[in-house]
Amino acid sequence: MGTEDRKQRERQAREQLFIDKAHELIRTDGLLALQMSKLAAACEYATGTLYQHFASKEDLLAAVATRTTIQHAERFRRLPELPLGTRSQMLAIVLTDLDFATANPDHYRLMQYLLTEAVWAQISQERREALLTAAQPISDAVSGVVERAREKGDLPAAREISAEEMGLGPWALNQGMQSLANARGLLEAYDIGQPLDHLIRHFHALMTGWRWEPRVDPDEPSVVRAETERVRAVLQETFQ
Incomplete structure (x- = not known):
C-alpha cells in the first residue's frame, strides 16, 4: 500500500470515528x-x-444524518416489491417512515434541526449533496409509486403536476404532523390526541382528493384502521 493510500484510509477511519462518537453523544446528551x-x-x-x-458543526451533523439516512433509505428500495396496490404502497411508504422515526427519534430530531432555514444555509454544498444523495431512494420510491399508479389507471393522468411534485403532499403531511406530535404539550393544548392516527386519516383524505383508487373514506375510522393493519402486516412479513 502506498503512502497516499495509507493516509487516505487513516483519514477515512478518523472521520468515521468522529461521526460514530458524535452520534453517541447526541443520543446520550442531546443534540444541542x-x-x-x-x-x-x-x-x-x-x-x-x-x-x-x-x-463546521453543521457539516458534522449533516455527516451524522447522512449515515443514518442511508440506513433509512435502504428499506424504501424494496417497497416496489410489496404485493400491494399503488395506493397501499404509498401508505406503506408513510408507515415505513413513521416506524423509522419511532425507532430512531434522534435521527428525526436531527433532520428536523438541519432542515431549518438558518442551519441548512450553514451546511457546505458538499455535505448537503451527500445528504440529498443518501435520501434519493426515498424520493425514487415515492415518484415510482405515482408513476405506476398513473400507468395502471389508479390515478388520473397528470395535467401540470409531476410525480416528484405530487410526492410533496405526503412528505409535507408526514413531516408536519410528526413535528407537531413531537412538540410536547402542543397538540394537547388544543385537545387533540392520537396525532399519528390523524396523520393516516389526512393521508387518505389527500389520496381521495387526488382520486387515487381504490378510495378509502377518511371519515370511516374502522376502514382506515383495517387498511393500516393490512399494510403493516405486509411490511412486517417483508422485513422480518
Whole structure:
C-alpha cells in the first residue's frame, strides 16, 4: 500500500470515528449539547484535527444524518416489491417512515434541526449533496409509486403536476404532523390526541382528493384502521 493510500484510509477511519462518537453523544446528551471541542477530546484528537474533516458543526451533523439516512433509505428500495396496490404502497411508504422515526427519534430530531432555514444555509454544498444523495431512494420510491399508479389507471393522468411534485403532499403531511406530535404539550393544548392516527386519516383524505383508487373514506375510522393493519402486516412479513 502506498503512502497516499495509507493516509487516505487513516483519514477515512478518523472521520468515521468522529461521526460514530458524535452520534453517541447526541443520543446520550442531546443534540444541542454537542460541542466540537468536547467531541475532539472524547476521540483523543485536537479540535483543529476535527475541523480538518468538518468545516463546521453543521457539516458534522449533516455527516451524522447522512449515515443514518442511508440506513433509512435502504428499506424504501424494496417497497416496489410489496404485493400491494399503488395506493397501499404509498401508505406503506408513510408507515415505513413513521416506524423509522419511532425507532430512531434522534435521527428525526436531527433532520428536523438541519432542515431549518438558518442551519441548512450553514451546511457546505458538499455535505448537503451527500445528504440529498443518501435520501434519493426515498424520493425514487415515492415518484415510482405515482408513476405506476398513473400507468395502471389508479390515478388520473397528470395535467401540470409531476410525480416528484405530487410526492410533496405526503412528505409535507408526514413531516408536519410528526413535528407537531413531537412538540410536547402542543397538540394537547388544543385537545387533540392520537396525532399519528390523524396523520393516516389526512393521508387518505389527500389520496381521495387526488382520486387515487381504490378510495378509502377518511371519515370511516374502522376502514382506515383495517387498511393500516393490512399494510403493516405486509411490511412486517417483508422485513422480518
